[in-house]
Amino acid sequence: xxxxxxxxxxxxxxxxxxxxxxxxAVAYAAKQSLVDVVAAYPITPQTIIVEKFSEFVANGExxxxxxxxxxxxxxxxxxxxxAAAGARAFTATAANGLALMWEILYIAASLRLPIVxxxxxxxxxxxxxxxxxxxxxxxxxxxxxxxxxVENVQEAYDTTIQAFKIAEDERVLLPVAVNLDGFxxxxxxxxxxxxxxxxxxxxxxGYRKTYPKVKVDYxxxxxxxxxxxxxxxxxxxxxxxxxxxxxxMHQIEAMKRVPEVVREVNEKWYELTGRKYGDGVLVPYGVExxxxxxxxxxxxxxxxxxxxxxxxSRGYKVGTIRIRLFRPFPHKELAELLKGVKVxxxxxxxxxxGSYGPSFLDISTALYDLKERPLLVNYVYGLGGRDAQPEMxxxxxxxxxxIAKTGEVKEKLRFLGVRE
Amino acid sequence: xxxxxxxxxxxxxxxxxxKLWIFEPGxxxxxxxxxxxxxxxxxxxxxxxxGHRLCAGCAAPIIVKLASFAFRxxxxxxxxxxxxxxxxTIFPYTSWAVPWIHNAFENAASTGSGVEAAxxxxxxxxxxxxxxxxxxxxxxxxxxxxxxxQALSGAAERGHDFLYILYDNEAYMNTGIQRSGGTPPFAWxxxxxxxxxxxxxxxxxxxxxxxxxxxxxxxVATATPAHWLDLMKKVRKGIEVDGPxxxxxxxxxxxxxxxGTELAIEIARRAVDTCYFPLWEWTPETGYMLTDxxxxxxxxxxxxxxxxxxxxxxxxxxxxxKPENRELLKKFQEYVDLVWEDLLKRAANAxx
Numbered sequence: 001x002x003x004x005x006x007x008x009x010x011x012x013x014x015x016x017x018x019x020x021x022x023x024x025a026v027a028y029a030a031k032q033s034l035v036d037v038v039a040a041y042p043i044t045p046q047t048i049i050v051e052k053f054s055e056f057v058a059n060g061e062x063x064x065x066x067x068x069x070x071x072x073x074x075x076x077x078x079x080x081x082x083a084a085a086g087a088r089a090f091t092a093t094a095a096n097g098l099a100l101m102w103e104i105l106y107i108a109a110s111l112r113l114p115i116v117x118x119x120x121x122x123x124x125x126x127x128x129x130x131x132x133x134x135x136x137x138x139x140x141x142x143x144x145x146x147x148x149x150v151e152n153v154q155e156a157y158d159t160t161i162q163a164f165k166i167a168e169d170e171r172v173l174l175p176v177a178v179n180l181d182g183f184x185x186x187x188x189x190x191x192x193x194x195x196x197x198x199x200x201x202x203x204x205x206g207y208r209k210t211y212p213k214v215k216v217d218y219x220x221x222x223x224x225x226x227x228x229x230x231x232x233x234x235x236x237x238x239x240x241x242x243x244x245x246x247x248x249m250h251q252i253e254a255m256k257r258v259p260e261v262v263r264e265v266n267e268k269w270y271e272l273t274g275r276k277y278g279d280g281v282l283v284p285y286g287v288e289x290x291x292x293x294x295x296x297x298x299x300x301x302x303x304x305x306x307x308x309x310x311x312x313s314r315g316y317k318v319g320t321i322r323i324r325l326f327r328p329f330p331h332k333e334l335a336e337l338l339k340g341v342k343v344x345x346x347x348x349x350x351x352x353x354g355s356y357g358p359s360f361l362d363i364s365t366a367l368y369d370l371k372e373r374p375l376l377v378n379y380v381y382g383l384g385g386r387d388a389q390p391e392m393x394x395x396x397x398x399x400x401x402x403i404a405k406t407g408e409v410k411e412k413l414r415f416l417g418v419r420e
Numbered sequence: 421x422x423x424x425x426x427x428x429x430x431x432x433x434x435x436x437x438x439k440l441w442i443f444e445p446g447x448x449x450x451x452x453x454x455x456x457x458x459x460x461x462x463x464x465x466x467x468x469x470x471g472h473r474l475c476a477g478c479a480a481p482i483i484v485k486l487a488s489f490a491f492r493x494x495x496x497x498x499x500x501x502x503x504x505x506x507x508x509t510i511f512p513y514t515s516w517a518v519p520w521i522h523n524a525f526e527n528a529a530s531t532g533s534g535v536e537a538a539x540x541x542x543x544x545x546x547x548x549x550x551x552x553x554x555x556x557x558x559x560x561x562x563x564x565x566x567x568x569x570q571a572l573s574g575a576a577e578r579g580h581d582f583l584y585i586l587y588d589n590e591a592y593m594n595t596g597i598q599r600s601g602g603t604p605p606f607a608w609x610x611x612x613x614x615x616x617x618x619x620x621x622x623x624x625x626x627x628x629x630x631x632x633x634x635x636x637x638x639x640v641a642t643a644t645p646a647h648w649l650d651l652m653k654k655v656r657k658g659i660e661v662d663g664p665x666x667x668x669x670x671x672x673x674x675x676x677x678x679x680g681t682e683l684a685i686e687i688a689r690r691a692v693d694t695c696y697f698p699l700w701e702w703t704p705e706t707g708y709m710l711t712d713x714x715x716x717x718x719x720x721x722x723x724x725x726x727x728x729x730x731x732x733x734x735x736x737x738x739x740x741x742k743p744e745n746r747e748l749l750k751k752f753q754e755y756v757d758l759v760w761e762d763l764l765k766r767a768a769n770a771x772x
Contacts, residue, residue, distance in 0.1 A: 036538060036542065103524055217512075
């Protein structure tokens with residue numbers, strides 16, 4: 001949610017007003033972020049990003065090497081090679097393409113490469129479906145990537161730039177996936193404000209040129225962690241039971257430092273542009289005095305907020321939290337916000353078959369340690385792009401308010417908007 | 421440890437023969453391609469250092485070391501998953517004297533594409549402190565013929581400037597000798613066993629180098645570690661051409677081929693002598709050109725040895741030598757002859 005600001009460094013009138021869809025916004029953001037290598041493969045609804053970027057390349061507007069790979073697996077593989085060689089690397093995909101990348105997602109994260117990936121979230125096959133849900137993003141949940149979900153086109157632009165800042169931060173050095181809902185954001189025109197190129201360059205410190213230093217026993221001095229003929233290192237060795245676990249601990253520790261960096265970057269962006277998204281991690285609305293809170297990811301956040309506003313004007317004590325940072329998951333922060341809430345409805349645009357929606361599992365974990373735990377209901381909705389209509393969300397709130405009154409959850413897992 | 425520098429040429433007495441390859445930023449020039457064996461021994465250090473855990477008698481490190489003698493300067497090596505990768509880098513050790521990256525099994529070529537693209541982008545923006553950085557990719561037969569083929573074909577089509585060296589030990593040796601697209605007909609492997617009904621692999625060897633020729637990339641060649649001058653010359657050509665180059669190097673494997681650890685080079689020599697594995701190179705301008713021993717055989721066919729010479733020293737083919745399998749051996753000979761005759765028709769320098 002965008003909040004008003006006192007005096008941003010770049011006032012809105014100095015920002016560039018553009019009418020773009022989500023994919024174009026991401027492409028512009030990548031262009032302004034001085035990306036060295038873009039390796040990508042077309043897939044709906046992400047394709048506009050690579051199309052737009054190809055135009056920048058064809059018109060000589062960027063220095064970027066565009067690698068039109070033969071598959072998403074190769075897209076991520078090329079990004080791994082490029083980032084290891086010291087380049088700023090970017091790719092974009094969706095659904096089955098993301099699934100094909102899956103093996104290399106883990107490798108990118110484990111090699112600690114600051115790659116940025118835009119995911120125009122789309123349902124996974126079968127049956128084949130090109131429309132939005134979060135099953136693709138949920139599928140990469142455990143790969144070691146930072147996952148951010150955006151609500152609108154402006155946020156897609158802002159977050160793509162922020163993603164490079166977060167990924168390359170020495171405390172982090174992890175790849176970032178920026179999730180924008182397929183079609184709802186990727187193909188929907190919105191008026192957004194973009195920064196002038198040089199301001200984005202300044203924000204990111206120009207080209208990627210400083211690298212984290214590591215100590216290896218065959219050099220006297222610390223050496224840059226890239227493929228460097230001056231100080232040769234081996235990337236991706238065989239690593240067995242005697243060291244692998246420690247390397248995983250490094251990743252676990254790096255993940256812990258992420259929320260702090262996301263908050264800092266959100267704050268810096270606010271000072272620069274006048275825009276921020278909650279604290280960067282969670283975007284709460286009307287939670288303070290709420291009996292019922294609904295959590296949500298992605299573009300549905302706006303619809304839910306609209307209903308919250310409507311219901312609050314009628315005197316209902318309801319609120320919502322949009323989860324912006326999904327990995328690492330803000331367990332503590334969420335528990336803090338939901339303390340004292342009677343009922344929490346968790347909306348998931350995806351499901352772990354045989355279990356609940358993935359964000360429900362995390363929220364259950366987050367709330368378990370509270371002395372007085374809210375009642376929880378998981379609402380799976382919008383699979384395969386089914387619209388999350390306001391009436392449906394309002395009905396869900398009324399159901400949750402009823403539960404708050406009776407204290408009784410009849411069904412813990414509910415399916416919204418599905419035909420009987 | 422004292423600060424390391426680029427190997428001194430010639431190597432001074434008392435100095436370690438093995439060092440990291442250090443190219444300080446701003447390094448200019450070209451490492452010479454030395455073909456005189458004595459000078460080579462005195463003046464060159466390989467990019468693969470001793471202490472790796474490849475099996476005794478394995479040809480792969482010989483191929484890598486010979487190839488690295490032909491590197492021309494700053495080089496980044498990309499390695500597919502396989503014997504060479506696991507045995508040279510068990511953490512916290514590495515045998516690589518040059519920057520090296522392993523990503524996964526099937527994506528060495530696409531990883532190399534990314535490295536090459538990064539080099540270009542860094543150069544364009546003045547962040548590359550060298551005139552050129554070469555990309556050399558090593559992959560085994562599984563990672564090249566089979567699971568990595570799509571990535572290789574894509575990278576070749578896109579025209580990235582790299583040299584891909586296939587070290588072909590003709591089966592999935594790292595996982596314990598399973599058949600691959602590179603396994604020859606009739607060979608025993610653990611997934612093409614010699615049974616009562618089926619005598620080893622029933623299919624032909626995929627003509628991978630010819631498939632790379634069909635991509636019409638600037639340079640394709642075959643090589644063996646036994647014909648080492650030929651191999652080094654080809655590696656240098658592959659590095660020097662602008663665009664993708666592919667070298668198919670036969671890499672005898674004593675564990676998988678079931679031969680003595682002292683026989684790798686001998687068997688590679690016999691592979692060429694029997695025309696099982698002819699030596700050639702191809703460019704779009706010259707077409708197929710036979711090289712080294714294969715050119716000698718083309719000029720003097722009496723030098724061509726029967727396939728028994730190749731088969732008799734390898735346990736994986738021992739069933740072919742049984743009297744009841746004489747027919748299979750004949751078939752194998754026919755298969756080899758067919759491939760050789762076909763090559764002779766195409767080779768521009770074969771006597772017509």
